[in-house]
Amino acid sequence: MRQDGAKTVVELFGDWTVETIGASDGALRRVEETTAPGDIVIDLTRLGRIDTAGAFIIGRVTRRCGEPDGDFHFIGDHPTARRLIEEVRARTTVCADEPPSTFGFGKALGRIGAGLEAMFSEILDTLGFLGRTMMTGFSSLFVPSRLRLTPTIWAMEEVGVNAMPIIATLSFFIGAVVAYMGANLLQGLGFSVFTVELVGIAVLREFGVLITAIMLAGRSDSAFTAQIGAMKMQQEVDAMRVLGLDPFEVLVLPRVIACTLMAPLLTFGAMIAGIFGGMLVAWSAQDISPSLFITRFHEQLDWSHFLVGMSKAPVFGLVVAIIGCRQGMQVGGDVESLGRRVTASVVQSIFAVIVLEALFAMLYLELGI
Known part of the structure; x- marks a missing residue:
């Protein structure tokens, strides 16, 4: 110098x-x-x-x-x-110096506000993704050749057939636990026979569809995100666009259709398994024979309980598939991004299922169903 x-x-x-x-x-x-x-x-x-x-x-x-x-x-x-x-x-980005770390009420409010902003942004983006998927589905109805049956059938097998054993097993034990709790509570009051109604209403209205949705979120939803995310990392999605293929038609729509259609079937299987588990516990713990259990089940329980549970299933299946596919499409070019998106996919799906379950419960309560 x-x-x-x-x-x-x-x-x-x-x-x-x-x-x-x-x-x-x-x-x-x-x-x-x-x-x-x-x-x-x-x-x-x-x-x-x-x-x-x-x-x-x-x-x-x-x-x-x-x-x-x-x-x-x-x-x-x-x-x-x-x-x-x-x-x-x-080509160099100059970043401003980070402000010194502070603690206190103001910073806590700032973090809460940032979290709420991110949550609302995620909700809006998910709704936009749902709208794009619905438009793709409606357009495929008018041009059936655009609907890809082979990927749809494959996704139905992965989502439905392969998931049935674990969902049925889990529902069996949930029904058994509900019956066992009912046996302990009702037997002391002399109303042990009401265990049949307790198991039937709990499994048909709530636990059957809820367990199915949570298992879909943990099993199928994470698989959707990982599969689409891996294709994003390897630029296969970009290659589809270059070839003139719509990734929503090829990747998203088959998975959404499969999950929406198979959710009611999985829910039905979960209901059967849960009721069977409750019946075995009632038989062994309260000496309620299977014939008495089935007879009282048919006489005392209305079909509305079954229909309430089944009506939730396609909605939960649609929401789980939309969130899983959207998170997969958001994956960047690194493995860390894939891991974050898979985690976010499962968490958001379970959160959405619980919130929708609460909304359905309030709706049916107001309607008197």
């Missing part, structure tokens, strides 16, 4: 590459901190080789100036230096 009147001349010697700039970085930082940016002049006369790392730290000293690439900042000639410095500066 040398002074030339009011100007500070930064004289560059030799090569400025990633291997050599370490020794000069501190001196350039001192010039940047102690000299007005408009008074800095860079002498390129004896500069040798230069790469993007060298261009970055050289251009950094004049970045704060209103004209960082002005001719008055440079003297001497070099075949590539100025062009490379300008290019690196144009």
Whole structure:
């Protein structure tokens, strides 16, 4: 460095590459901190080789100036230096310093507000994705050749047939637990026979469809996100667009149709398994024979309980599939993004199912069903 009147001349010697700039970085930082940016002049006369790392730290000293690439900042000639410095500066994002970490009520409110904003943004984006999927589905009705049956049947097998054993097993034990709790509570009051109604109403109205939806969210929903996300990472979705294929027709619509159609069938299987589990516990714990259980079940329980549970199933299946496919389409180009989206997919699906279950309960309560 040398002074030339009011100007500070930064004289560059030799090569400025990633291997050599370490020794000069501190001196350039001192010039940047102690000299007005408009008074800095860079002498390129004896500069040798230069790469993007060298261009970055050289251009950094004049970045704060209103004209960082002005001719008055440079003297001497070099075949590539100025062009490379300008290019690196144009492609470099300067981030503001992070504010110091503070604690207190204000920061807590700020985090709550940011979380609410992100939640509403997710809801709006999911509704938009649902609308796009519905439009694709309606257009496929008018042009049936656009509906891809093979992927749809494959998705129905994955979502329905392969999921039935675990859903039935889980529902069996849920029904058994409900019956066991009813046995303990009602037997002391002398109303043990009402265990049949307890098991029937709980499994038909709530537990059958709820267990099915939660298992779909944990099993099928995460699979949808991982499958579509892996295709996004490998740029297969972009390749589809280049070939003129709509990813919503090829990837999203078959999974949404499969999940919506198979959810009622899975719910029916869960109901049967749950009632069977409750019947076995009632038989062993309360000496209620299977014939008595089935007879009282048919006499005392109305069909409305079954219809209430079945009416929720396609809605839950649709919501789970939409959230899983949307999160898959949001995956970036790295594995970390895939992991975050799979986690968000499962969490959002379970949250949506619980909220919809509460809304359905209030709706049917008001309707007296």
